[in-house]
Amino acid sequence: MTSPLRIALIGAGNMGQQHYRHLQTLTQATLCAVADPGPQAAGLAAEWGVGYFADYRQMLEQVKPDAVIVANPNTLHVGTALDCLAAGVPVLLEKPVGVHLDEARELVAASKATGVPVLVGHHRRHNPLIVRAHELVQGGALGQLTTVTALWQLRKPDSYFETPWRREPGAGMLLTNLIHDLDLLRHLCGEVRQVQAITSNAVRGFANEDCAAVLLQFDNGALGSLTGSDAVAAPWSWELGSGENPVYPRQADQPCYLLAGTSGALSIPQLKRWHYADVDGGWHEPLLAEQESFSADEALRLQLQHFVRVARREVEPLVSAADAARTLALVEAIREAAETGRACTPMLIEE
Ligand SMILES: NC(=O)c1ccc[n+]([C@@H]2O[C@H](COP(=O)([O-])OP(=O)(O)OC[C@H]3O[C@@H](n4cnc5c(N)ncnc54)[C@H](O)[C@@H]3O)[C@@H](O)[C@H]2O)c1
Known part of the structure; x- marks a missing residue:
């Protein structure tokens, strides 16, 4: 039997804790570490019985997880995910994929160059x-x-x-x-x-x-x-x-x-x-x-089950970094339209 996928959690706030709850219901994956500099994270890691790290880079180096869930604040998403890809670790990245299209494009390119998959947490598609x-x-x-x-x-x-x-x-x-x-x-x-x-x-x-x-x-x-x-x-x-x-x-x-x-x-x-x-x-x-x-059925649990298969390279991500970047491009077009009063077209994102 395949051993459970060792998943680390980066960002154990509101959403990270929801992911943890659903992860607990899966037999094919297990939590292996928590990385979060916030005041409550060390206590949560102790309660969950896994190693704690304030700095996720140290966690990547020492724990070498099979995959990570990234649920930190939006502005940190791309930088964190890029570090994980560089370490060869597949990422379930909370939405939004990034806060600017330029950084989202960088992530799309890194996922393509490294061949390491990113699944973005637009979980409703799994409902x-x-x-x-x-x-x-x-x-x-x-x-x-x-x-x-x-x-x-x-x-x-x-x-x-x-x-x-x-x-x-x-x-x-x-x-x-x-x-x-x-x-x-x-x-x-x-x-x-x-x-x-x-x-x-x-x-x-x-x-x-x-x-x-x-x-x-x-x-x-x-x-x-x-x-x-x-x-x-x-x-x-x-x-x-x-x-x-x-x-x-x-x-x-x-x-x-x-x-x-x-x-x-x-x-x-x-x-x-x-x-x-x-x-x-x-x-x-x-x-x-x-x-x-x-x-x-529970969309977040179904998303995690899908992520386990993505991390094992059994399936392509239902929502890839490029797909999520297209949704971000739509948000940016809406912002531009609101600022200029003009009709705007979302930027094209290549796979
Ligand atoms: N899919 C959904 O329906 C859904 C719902 C809510 C939030 N979210 C997304 O989840 C992410 C987190 O939102 P939240 O509501 O849980 O926020 P939150 O503030 O409750 O949690 C964020 C956590 O990240 C931690 N953090 C800050 N800097 C960090 C770092 N450098 N490394 C690791 N951890 C760090 C904080 O200490 C905190 O514990 C956001 O991107 C948000 O958009 C998604």
Whole structure:
């Protein structure tokens, strides 16, 4: 039997601890070390029974892990991942892949040059409900995809912003949260040709935006909108609708994405699909609703299982550094569009 993959955790904060919890449920992998200079990390490593390092470079040298999970602050992602690749260690890198496209490109090039894989933590793509939605859209169940409405509207408590890096450039709602929705829109609906956008920080007054309205034109001709705010008492978001993470009390009947095509429509996360009995049916006919089914499962655990196979070179990453860089390019186009008031095109990223 293959021995469990020895995975080290770099960054044992909120997200790192979630990864640890899921790692505990796998038989094919085990935690071998924690690297994090923060005040609580040594205690966590002791509690989890693994070696502790303040500096991840020392950890790489001394522990020689088979793979690492990187869940440190966004601005450190690329530098950390580059060091891991240089040591020949496959990386599960939390999103965003980087905070600037230039550094993300550097990571794409390093992964290609070293042949060491990077899986980026856009974990929602591993959720079985998204797998089913992807099958439906790509399989033509909606006909020609025409309009897409995406909502990310909720309220983060003020205490969330007590952690300094979350208020500073390199964090912010677009890069921390809407990047998930934009990644799913690319995954479900295809690449985006151009965007227009307005952002605002009028509620919280931090350097980063707390509200955004984005218009999207997809390569396939579909048109979409995405509105987001982290400062509103509202139920429309993946977090509250999907039930993926029990820390967010669920609003199961509220959608976050509405996809409409010439022969059908789909609400996500409900996976309710509407269509007419006849393909040429119209507004005087009853619109029929079907409940699509899927086997619910934990996206973060499925992502880790996939990562074990990626690290063992059994499969290609579902979300490679280049793929995630395309989502980052979309975020950058949105920022540029908001700053200039012009329609902007995401930069091309070669594999
Ligand atoms: N996939 C998701 O749904 C999701 C959800 C939340 C956060 N995230 C991502 O996870 C990452 C961490 O977010 P968080 O909410 O856990 O933040 P956090 O502040 O709770 O944790 C970050 C941790 O990194 C540690 N750290 C700081 N510098 C370090 C260094 N040089 N080396 C190693 N560790 C270092 C900190 O001490 C802290 O423990 C971010 O990139 C964020 O975007 C992803």
